[in-house]
Amino acid sequence: MKSLRIAPFILLIAFGSFAQSPRPTPQLYSDKTLSELKQIQEAALKSDYAYSRTAYLTNNIGPRLSGSSQADQAVKYVADEMRKLGLEVRLQELRVPHWVRGAETGFLTSFPGMAPGTTQKIVLAALGGSVATPENGVEAELVVVQSFAELDALPNLAIEGKVVVFNYPFDRAMQESGFGLEAYGEAVQYRSRGAAAAARRGAIAVLVRSAGGSQNRSVHTGGVRYEADGKKIPAASVSAEDAELMAYLAKMGRTKIRLTLTPKSLPDAISYNVIADLKGSEKPDEVVIVSGHLDSWDLGTGALDDATGIAVSMQVAHLLKQLKLQPKRTIRMIAYMNEENGLVGGTEYAKEQADDIGKHFAAIESDLGASHPLGILFAGKPEAEPFFAPIREVLRFQGAGLFRIEGDVGADIGPLTQRGVPSFAPWFDMRTYFNYHHTAADTLDKVDPKELKELGSVMAVLAYGLANLEQPLPR
């Protein structure tokens, strides 16, 4: 009995290893594809391509706010680089907001204990889209609150004609535990909605504590959202330190600020999404998007947000050309314009493609930094999850958790996601991102070349895997 019972087991091993029997389930990826994925990974982990493109975008071009000369230069640069690789490049014309930062100063002109003839300087930066103060500024008393609820609780008299300061602290402990995105979500409401809330109550300007974890008196900018029919008041972000200073002084006694912000909203500018296709060999009309956004806030040089996203998207094409691999579906690199203050690029692309949404097989956007990847965010049907197992197996040692979430995984591809396109985003160790995001410190040195290679590998393996998937994805 003993020997008889062993025989089938041996047979089974033989079959598993050597037999060419038909597979019981439809194949997801060809053996060739699986082997190519490993080649791509290996090449990506050695490639300097994405880093040098990130360096060029940040150091040679610089900050790339929509409408700026640098944004134009970046469009030209990316299009040229993609043409050099032999891709089919087109520019999708857009009309984008053109907001330009001006002078911006804040000085406390009256506060308890003030030495004669002195001030305290408030480190600040206008929020994107903010209206200006008069050229010589405004001078008014501060009213400091921590939250919308605290503002609501104040009588009108305490707010009218004053400058409201929202001193809502970004939760550093949450960030250090990995929940930076959640901490940001809580704090950033004051940046986007604080001006409208303060204006409704009669404030003449608003200052918002930076939505980020820096302890280096650094200021986080970002967009302010006015109400369509509400009063627009000047809005600026202040460093955590300055918010604390104003809270301390205003609690102690009457504290006044002279605030000058002279940004300008110019007429909309013409700009472009850069769209570059690496045509598919078998299903060229089906598209897998790899993307990031080309515009960036103007304080830093937009390294983590989002030159790296652009660079690793460009690198997908570079790696495939280098390895002489042609994907079965078309891989489309999109450098979106105007993610930061309008989302015109993402919106207009989805509009243009309205009749061809079904041909968008998948979309990937990298816009959450470039630190060590922990896996992949996925917005799509749960039934699709098993389709990614072989890709994840390749990426296993790079941290390839798959995290299915409801909602969007990237702002620019959001309109596609909402129309049913399976959508993906690299997901990262987020413990430091919000120390730099939207600040002057979002610069090249924040990009670790090794970690960028890891991200490049995730991006390219995922993109090529999706482009060569033998089955349609449930959607």
Added chain:
Amino acid sequence: MKSLRIAPFILLIAFGSFAQSPRPTPQLYSDKTLSELKQIQEAALKSDYAYSRTAYLTNNIGPRLSGSSQADQAVKYVADEMRKLGLEVRLQELRVPHWVRGAETGFLTSFPGMAPGTTQKIVLAALGGSVATPENGVEAELVVVQSFAELDALPNLAIEGKVVVFNYPFDRAMQESGFGLEAYGEAVQYRSRGAAAAARRGAIAVLVRSAGGSQNRSVHTGGVRYEADGKKIPAASVSAEDAELMAYLAKMGRTKIRLTLTPKSLPDAISYNVIADLKGSEKPDEVVIVSGHLDSWDLGTGALDDATGIAVSMQVAHLLKQLKLQPKRTIRMIAYMNEENGLVGGTEYAKEQADDIGKHFAAIESDLGASHPLGILFAGKPEAEPFFAPIREVLRFQGAGLFRIEGDVGADIGPLTQRGVPSFAPWFDMRTYFNYHHTAADTLDKVDPKELKELGSVMAVLAYGLANLEQPLPR
């Protein structure tokens, strides 16, 4: 036999515990003093006095550079507070440098890849004492080196008429291992001596990478030292990020900067050391100094450097008054003026006291921040070390290592140390200090109230112990 051998042992225990036999060595501290030291420690660990004085100096008064109205206000404030406690207060008049920061901007006006009509902004701050550029700035090519040796290796032609950038990186890894002071010592030479070295070779201005660990595009100021007979050229500090940017671009091709610095050196100002005595009961003419420096750099509000040192020195007197304890020797609180850019206060005090140096029993200065104390630096004779054992026993749970070093333990008390006065400084966990030191981010929030209490305890216990020591210290 057995019982006989046990008997002397029991006798010994009885003697040790209960007998009032004369001690074999001279007593260092009376039992009363030892018990009072514990009282002082307990009270210090509960006291908010130092924190609220730190807050007032930083938030209500602000930056306190020598010659400023804020420095005057700080002198008045500390003197008033000490008088309120009943101390005998005098102001020692000084003539101090009066340097005032002006406009300061840097823009790269030409570099490889530059988008038409754009610049890259260089975040910078004039070094203390720097001369000015012409009002409209200077425009010149950059030459970037990492070290004095690299500059030496260049031909004159490569330097003459140019702006030299010293891109010597502060060693963050050293700082994170606890060797921040050593990392600083290496980097800060370029701040102090870079201008002289570059001027000698014909440079027209110098930019120095910040001597600190911040990764938030933050700039470290501090004094520049010109050579007495050398040419004085404008000198500024740039953030680590901007130094890296300039190094990257200059390596790639010709890179020019427009640099404008308009600081002013005004005539010397009259200012003061604040000297407040809590008279001793037994040896009032013997003095134990507790001190910090009242002036601070102008970018931040001088919290760690050195409002906390002043505040914990003030607190020694407050605690003793609160506990109704009078020291045997006089405890003298000194708030030194002008540590940062001249050391006039420390120098003049030692000069004034030249004939009474022998009456200075000991001097303590706190000027290395206010984080968790690790112990006490001691500059004095090795034979004195055993004298501190009982004090260290009281402080044991706060980290009371004694570290005897050659040289100074504090700049202001240095002239006393050099004349043989046993000198002390609280010593700290230095892993974050140089992220903030001399930057705009040296603000109140960097002071942990609990850690400041620990420092206050070390300061007060050490001061009272020294003031009540029953023996003279070897010196």
